[in-house]
Amino acid sequence: MYEIVAFYLFSALIIGLFLVTVMSKNILYAMTSLAAGMVLISGLFFILGADFLGVVQLVVYVGAIMALYAFAMMFFDATRDIKEKNTNNTLVFLLGGLTAMVLVLMFAAPIYSENIQALYPMTEGVGNAQDVGMVLFTKYLIPFEVAALMLLVAMIAGIILAGKKMDDSLTEDLSADDEIMIAKDEK
Amino acid sequence: MEAVNILPEVTWVGVLIKAVLILAIISALAGFGTFIERKVLAFMQRRLGPMHVGPYGLLQIAADGIKLFTKEDIIPQNANKLIFMIAPIITAATAFIALSAVPVFPDFTIPEFVPVLGGVFVPSIAADLNVGILFVLGMMAAGLYGPLLAGMSQANKWGIIGAARTAVQFLSYEVVTGLSILAPIMLVGSLSFVDFNNYQQEGVMSWMIWQQPVAFVLFLIAGFAETNRTPFDLLEHEAEVVSGYATEYSGMRWGMFFIGEYANMITISIIAAIVFLGGYDAASTFGWLFIMLKIAFFFFLMLWVRAAWPHVRPDQLMWLCWKVLMPLALVNILITALVILV
Numbered sequence: 436m437y438e439i440v441a442f443y444l445f446s447a448l449i450i451g452l453f454l455v456t457v458m459s460k461n462i463l464y465a466m467t468s469l470a471a472g473m474v475l476i477s478g479l480f481f482i483l484g485a486d487f488l489g490v491v492q493l494v495v496y497v498g499a500i501m502a503l504y505a506f507a508m509m510f511f512d513a514t515r516d517i518k519e520k521n522t523n524n525t526l527v528f529l530l531g532g533l534t535a536m537v538l539v540l541m542f543a544a545p546i547y548s549e550n551i552q553a554l555y556p557m558t559e560g561v562g563n564a565q566d567v568g569m570v571l572f573t574k575y576l577i578p579f580e581v582a583a584l585m586l587l588v589a590m591i592a593g594i595i596l597a598g599k600k601m602d603d604s605l606t607e608d609l610s611a612d613d614e615i616m617i618a619k620d621e622k
Numbered sequence: 623m624e625a626v627n628i629l630p631e632v633t634w635v636g637v638l639i640k641a642v643l644i645l646a647i648i649s650a651l652a653g654f655g656t657f658i659e660r661k662v663l664a665f666m667q668r669r670l671g672p673m674h675v676g677p678y679g680l681l682q683i684a685a686d687g688i689k690l691f692t693k694e695d696i697i698p699q700n701a702n703k704l705i706f707m708i709a710p711i712i713t714a715a716t717a718f719i720a721l722s723a724v725p726v727f728p729d730f731t732i733p734e735f736v737p738v739l740g741g742v743f744v745p746s747i748a749a750d751l752n753v754g755i756l757f758v759l760g761m762m763a764a765g766l767y768g769p770l771l772a773g774m775s776q777a778n779k780w781g782i783i784g785a786a787r788t789a790v791q792f793l794s795y796e797v798v799t800g801l802s803i804l805a806p807i808m809l810v811g812s813l814s815f816v817d818f819n820n821y822q823q824e825g826v827m828s829w830m831i832w833q834q835p836v837a838f839v840l841f842l843i844a845g846f847a848e849t850n851r852t853p854f855d856l857l858e859h860e861a862e863v864v865s866g867y868a869t870e871y872s873g874m875r876w877g878m879f880f881i882g883e884y885a886n887m888i889t890i891s892i893i894a895a896i897v898f899l900g901g902y903d904a905a906s907t908f909g910w911l912f913i914m915l916k917i918a919f920f921f922f923l924m925l926w927v928r929a930a931w932p933h934v935r936p937d938q939l940m941w942l943c944w945k946v947l948m949p950l951a952l953v954n955i956l957i958t959a960l961v962i963l964v
Contacts, residue, residue: 463702463775470767487813490756498763498796505770506789509782563752564813 438482445478460516462508470501487563637749644721652884653683659925666929693873698776701870705775710875713768713882720761721885723747723754724892725815726917727910728902753813758893759799762848762886766792768879769857773867784866787856787936794943795847795854801951802840805958806830806897819901829900836954838898840947842923845890847939850883852928856936891920 452472456465473496480489511517555570557563571579657672657680664671672679697703725747751757766788773785807813809830810821822828831838847854858866868879895901895916903909934942 461702463705463771467705467708467767467771474764486751486753487756490751490753490760493760494756494763498760498766499793502766502770502789502793505767505774506786506793508774509786509789 441482442479445475445482448472449475449479460519462511462517466501466505466508469504470497473497473501484557485563487567640747641722645718648718648721648885648888649881651888652881653687655884655887655921656686656880657683658921659928662922662925663929666926690874690877695873695875696870698778698870700777702775702777705771706870707875709768709772709775710871710878710882711768712771713765714878714885716761716765716768717882717885717889720758720765720889721892722749723751723757723761723815724889725750725754725819725896726892726902726913747815750816751814754815755803755807755813755818755893755897758889759796759803762889763792763796765882765886768882769867772871772879776867776870778870780864780869781867783863784857784869787863788867790936791847791850791854791856791939794940795844798840798844798943798947798951799848801948801955802837802844803893803897804951805837805955806834808955808958808962809833815896815901818897822900823903826900829898831898834898834954834958836950838894840951840954841898842894842920843942843947845894846924846927847943849886849890849924851887851924853931853934854939855933856939859933861933887921887924888917891917891924894920 449472452468452475455468456472459465459468474493477489477492477497480486480492555566555574557566558569660682661671661679663669672682675681675685697706747754769788770785773781773783773788775781806818810818812818818830822830846852850857856862856866858868863869868876871879895913899916900912902913
């Protein structure tokens with residue numbers, strides 16, 4: 436009973452918040468509602484008893500990914516509305532609607548025909564984290580390792596891109612001052 | 623749907639009572655913490671601290687509280703008003719939600735002589751999750767939205783700088799917190815605080831701090847950074863950025879940031895006490911007293927460090943995190959894994 440109430444409450448809130456994300460012209464509103472929606476999605480995981488996934492949702496999406504979005508947003512004036520450039524409203528509406536419908540059909544069809552079954556049901560007496568670990572390191576080992584490799588590649592690329600001038604201090608190096616002055620003069 | 627193994631003793635009334643208790647006690651402790659902080663700092667700097675209001679200045683808390691509640695709640699003209707108003711609530715709320723999954727006392731039975739409630743068995747955690755540690759760390763990580771949104775919504779340059787520092791500092795030190803606590807998690811083989819506590823029940827020598835001294839030190843340092851305590855309190859460093867993200871706040875909204883910060887300090891103290899210093903000893907009679915002393919010690923340590931150490935520069939902060947602490951944490955995990963394997 437509680438679960439049903441909680442589920443509908445969370446669902447309504449998530450949809451509402453994500454609507455704000457899409458519709459709002461203010462990036463601060465969009466970001467805040469997206470983050471709040473992510474928190475509530477972790478609530479759905481908790482209702483299903485998947486504590487570990489819920490917490491991972493919290494740590495990864497709310498704690499890391501959204502925070503990076505937020506960090507990128509520092510470069511804009513967050514208190515002002517942005518001017519949107521809408522190309523063709525009907526086209527956007529049509530394509531978006533079609534995509535949404537395909538997604539709903541994809542996920543609803545197996546549930547409707549009751550053909551869906553858990554391939555890896557939860558093991559009795561074993562915690563959530565252990566269960567995820569078992570599946571991750573047996574069935575999904577290769578995708579897991581590939582993902583790790585991709586992250587490593589991205590990390591190395593990031594370090595190379597950012598690390599060129601890492602050892603020069605911007606504040607102590609006087610030639611950096613000159614560069615700034617030159618840039619100012621050119622303006 | 624019924625997958626959560628809830629003890630039969632957990633009732634929604636009990637959970638509600640515990641939630642209210644956490645809110646009331648921690649809010650009061652946060653207020654009291656400010657008084658203790660001023661007194662300890664004064665003692666270490668050979669001053670008297672608050673002395674005039676009440677005996678030993680004890681009523682200073684009440685005076686400060688009244689001031690905070692009655693002060694005008696100013697919202698700057700160009701700020702994004704809604705986000706500006708929500709931001710402090712996020713800080714306070716995430717701090718308290720994190721506390722809901724932390725056990726402080728062993729499960730106990732209320733003695734018979736207490737009217738009405740006598741003989742009721744009380745599980746001590748408000749929300750006993752199997753992944754308690756991750757939940758608490760995740761919730762504290764979500765707490766970064768408070769300062770971040772506050773800084774970005776207030777149309778103030780100091781606010782923006784404070785918000786940027788928030789994002790950088792919290793994101794970086796989350797890595798260290800997570801990695802440093804991973805080694806103890808590997809030893810215990812569980813993410814539950816109760817398992818951590820039970821792992822260390824064979825006396826002082828079984829405490830995690832003897833097996834994982836490096837992880838302990840790393841966790842403390844990262845904990846200081848995550849709670850915005852002094853060597854790392856760059857988010858609102860007066861000498862550089864006025865008050866950082868809190869520049870435009872006044873009255874109760876500023877107070878909520880404050881309460882959130884103190885609640886986070888208490889959370890970090892509790893985690894350190896449970897994970898590294900043996901936690902509550904459920905078997906002994908005075909386990910509840912010892913854990914209070916441990917938590918109080920960590921709280922005191924935070925004040926002590928504030929009195930003893932100067933701030934670091936932002937670049938030193940990043941240098942410390944990525945070039946010293948994180949490699950150390952990784953090496954620590956590697957060695958722990960090798961020891962477990964062999």
